[in-house]
Structure formats: structure tokens, C-alpha cells
Amino acid sequence: MATFRKHGQGWQVRVSWYDDNNKRHYTSKAGFKTKTDAKAYALELEQKKLDNSISNKKISFVAYYKDWFNTYKANKIADTTANRYKILINVLDKHFGNKALDKITRYDYQIFINEYGKTHAPDSVKKLNAIIRSCVKSAILDDLITKDFTQRVELIWNEERILRVEYLNVQEIGLLITELKKELHPNYPSRYMILTAIFTGMRIGEIAALTWDDINFHWKTININKSWNFNNKRFKKAKTESSNRIIRVNDDLLNVLSDLKQNNTKQVFDSVFGTVPGSGAVNKVLRKVLKQAGISKKNYHFHSLRHSHVALLLYYGVDVYAISKRLGHADLTTTTRKYSYLIDEFKAKSDDHIEDLLNNFSTKKESKKIL
Structure with a gap:
């Protein structure tokens, strides 16, 4: 190339x-x-x-994928995303071995997708396919192959592997908030982080990265402009450009967060021990508090709080577009795709509300004149 x-x-x-x-x-x-x-x-x-003055050896698919990852992706993506790319190396090696990149056909790739899909959920299959498609397009640009063998392949997955994200209803959210407030202590920020997720829908990395100058107590806003890398304990860029946003928050949350000022730390959730609780520590506290509140949710974890925040907003009739902006999504499509199950569940409530509005309108004298 x-x-x-x-x-x-x-x-x-x-x-x-x-x-x-x-x-x-x-x-x-x-x-x-x-x-x-x-x-x-x-x-x-x-x-x-x-003429073989420069090696014309046929590179294997797996070897090219490794090189492509190290050259174009390794230094540009988050650690969690990088792990997904690395795991895929073993998946490809197990199926394709040393098979040359230019010998792989669309049929070969379809067989691979069929086998992988037997034991994986839709989301896993779609992410794998997206990564491989990007790699193959790069190989075409490198003049190593001429055709995209991932084109128009049918994605197959195991419906039974679909893990439904659990969320809390309004009553359960209230119970969780009450239980969290019972044992709040500035030395242990995990409970404060959970409350922040409930009231804002922020991601754990965004919450961990908050500094005091990100919170405007006068205007009641939080400026989300970075994320936290738990591996190297450093700030990093927000997940996407649209993740940079300013959201409004309520007095209750601000009053709770103000308790943490006595720790005299730069980061809001940095404890007196000099660390911000990670995913494992926060999830441990969350499971404990859920149990104390009498809430049984087998697959509930910290990120589920983001889904619960969406459920809360939908319940009170907040527009999906406003929710999308609050979550930091690039467009409305992302929101409707990720939270379609919630939107569908609240559709019945919305339909009843629309029917009531129309009934009230049709009974008014003004509407009768128009109709």
C-alpha cells in the first residue's frame, strides 16, 4: 500500500x-x-x-487483524473496548487458523458467523461483525484483497442469550434512594456515586471524573466534559464528542454532594484514602443496598442505574429527544435503539394519556365549533 x-x-x-x-x-x-x-x-x-524483491508472502487473516489492531486501534480506544478487540484475536484464530486473508470468501465468513452466533447474543454478534468489517475495509485499502467478504452476510444469533437489562420502577427507585441515604458518609463515596447515577443517568467513568469545578451549585448544573480511566488513574476524553454536555440537576442531589466537600479533594468522589471507587466496589455496595431495600434484581448493576434514570424520565413524560441529549447520545436513533424496550413499555401509558387529551378536547365547546 x-x-x-x-x-x-x-x-x-x-x-x-x-x-x-x-x-x-x-x-x-x-x-x-x-x-x-x-x-x-x-x-x-x-x-x-x-518480483519477490519485496516479500509477496500471503498474510493470514489473523496476522493482518493483529497488525491492523496495533496500528490503527490500540492507542485510540478505551481499555474496555480494546479488550473486546483482543478477545476477538483468539476467536478468529480458533476458526480460521493460518488461512490466508485473500483466500477467505463470503461463504467462509458466513459459516464463521453462523457458528459464532449459535452461542452469542445479538449485540455480541453485531459488535464482532462491525469490528471485522472495519478490518476488512482496511485490508482492501492496503491492496491485500479486492473484495469485501463481509458484504451482505446474514447475521445469526442465539435469541436465548439475550440478556434483558433490568431497571427499577418509580417505587423501587424511591426505596433505593431512601436506603442509600440511611448510611451516607463522606469517607465512603460509593453511595454518593449511586445517587448521582440515579438522578443524572451518567456513566460510571463520567461520574468518577467529576471535579468540583464541574458542578455549578448556583445554576444547578453539572458539566460533563471528561471520563476517568480506572486502570491508570487518569482523566481521559469523554466517550464521544456528544458525551460532552451540561445537564440540569435537582436540589436534593446537590445537597447530598455538598457533604463531600469536607474531604478537600479535587475530584468529587475521591475518598480521604486517595482513590475513587471502581466498578467492583460500587457494584458491591449497590447489591448490598438493594438487598437492604428488599429489591431483588438478579442482573442489576451500576450501568442499570442509567436505564432506571431513563425509565424515571419516561414515566413522568419527558420527551425522548430531551432524554437523548441528557444521556449524551449523538442522535435520537442511538437512544431509541438502546432503550426501545423501555419506550415500548411506556407506549401504552402514553396512548392512554393521548386518548384522555383527545376526549377532554372533544367535550369542550370550542372543539365542537371546530368539529
């Missing part, structure tokens, strides 16, 4: 290739007066590749 760019007063070309050990190499040269000259040089190297 060759890439070209302006370099000073001329052009630079960069060519990549794989050696006999499936290791990728690069060579570059600058000083070409025109892009045409640079292309001619690149074509000359490509010809050498065909």
Missing part, C-alpha cells in the same frame, strides 16, 4: 509491505517534485514486490 502527502515544496511517498514472518514494514522517500513522480516510485516498489 502506498500513501502520498505534501512534504515541503514537494511530495513524499510511504509504502508498506509484509515480510515472510507476516511482519509489516514501511519505507518512505521524499523530494519528489510532483505527485506523479511519487506514484511512479511507488509503482516501481510494487513491481519489486511482485
Whole structure:
């Protein structure tokens, strides 16, 4: 593959290739007066590749995937996402082994999807397919293959593997809040983090990253502009550009959070012990408090609080578009896809409300004049 760019007063070309050990190499040269000259040089190297002056060994699918991940993805994605990419290496290796990338057909890939889908939920299959499709498109750009073998493949999954996200109804949310407030203590921020999730729908990384200058007690807002990397204990960029947002919060939450000021820490939820509780610690507290509140939810965890926040807003008639902005989604489609099950459940309530509005309207004298 060759890439070209302006370099000073001329052009630079960069060519990549794989050696006999499936290791990728690069060579570059600058000083070409025109892009045409640079292309001619690149074509000359490509010809050498065909003549085996540069290795023309067929790289395996798995080897290319590893190289693609390390080159284009490893340093740009969150650790949790990176783990998903790494796990996929073993999945591909188990099925394809050392099979050459350019020997894989659409049929081969469909068989792979069929086998993987037998034991995985829809979400897992869709994420795997999205990653592989991106990798294959990159291989096409690298001139290693000419066709996209992932194109128009039918995604197969196991319906029984679908894990329904549990959420709390309004009454249960009230019980949880009451139980959380019984044992609040600034030295142990986990309960405060859970309350923040209930009232804001924020992600755990966003909550952990909050600093005191992010909270405006006068205007009753929280400025969400970063996330927290629990592995290296550092701030990182928000999940997406749309994740940067300012949301309104209630007095009750602000009053609770103000208790934490006595810890004299930069981060709101940094304890006197110098650490922000991680997912494991917070979930342990959440399970304990749920049990104390008499709430039994087998698959309920911290991220479920985000779903419960959505359920709470839908219950009180908040517009889905407003909910989408509050959650930091890029568009309404993301919200309706992720929370479709909640929206469907509250549709009946909305339909009843619409019917009542129309009935009240039709009984008024003004409406009778119009009708």
C-alpha cells in the first residue's frame, strides 16, 4: 500500500509491505517534485514486490487483524473496548487458523458467523461483525484483497442469550434512594456515586471524573466534559464528542454532594484514602443496598442505574429527544435503539394519556365549533 502527502515544496511517498514472518514494514522517500513522480516510485516498489524483491508472502487473516489492531486501534480506544478487540484475536484464530486473508470468501465468513452466533447474543454478534468489517475495509485499502467478504452476510444469533437489562420502577427507585441515604458518609463515596447515577443517568467513568469545578451549585448544573480511566488513574476524553454536555440537576442531589466537600479533594468522589471507587466496589455496595431495600434484581448493576434514570424520565413524560441529549447520545436513533424496550413499555401509558387529551378536547365547546 502506498500513501502520498505534501512534504515541503514537494511530495513524499510511504509504502508498506509484509515480510515472510507476516511482519509489516514501511519505507518512505521524499523530494519528489510532483505527485506523479511519487506514484511512479511507488509503482516501481510494487513491481519489486511482485518480483519477490519485496516479500509477496500471503498474510493470514489473523496476522493482518493483529497488525491492523496495533496500528490503527490500540492507542485510540478505551481499555474496555480494546479488550473486546483482543478477545476477538483468539476467536478468529480458533476458526480460521493460518488461512490466508485473500483466500477467505463470503461463504467462509458466513459459516464463521453462523457458528459464532449459535452461542452469542445479538449485540455480541453485531459488535464482532462491525469490528471485522472495519478490518476488512482496511485490508482492501492496503491492496491485500479486492473484495469485501463481509458484504451482505446474514447475521445469526442465539435469541436465548439475550440478556434483558433490568431497571427499577418509580417505587423501587424511591426505596433505593431512601436506603442509600440511611448510611451516607463522606469517607465512603460509593453511595454518593449511586445517587448521582440515579438522578443524572451518567456513566460510571463520567461520574468518577467529576471535579468540583464541574458542578455549578448556583445554576444547578453539572458539566460533563471528561471520563476517568480506572486502570491508570487518569482523566481521559469523554466517550464521544456528544458525551460532552451540561445537564440540569435537582436540589436534593446537590445537597447530598455538598457533604463531600469536607474531604478537600479535587475530584468529587475521591475518598480521604486517595482513590475513587471502581466498578467492583460500587457494584458491591449497590447489591448490598438493594438487598437492604428488599429489591431483588438478579442482573442489576451500576450501568442499570442509567436505564432506571431513563425509565424515571419516561414515566413522568419527558420527551425522548430531551432524554437523548441528557444521556449524551449523538442522535435520537442511538437512544431509541438502546432503550426501545423501555419506550415500548411506556407506549401504552402514553396512548392512554393521548386518548384522555383527545376526549377532554372533544367535550369542550370550542372543539365542537371546530368539529
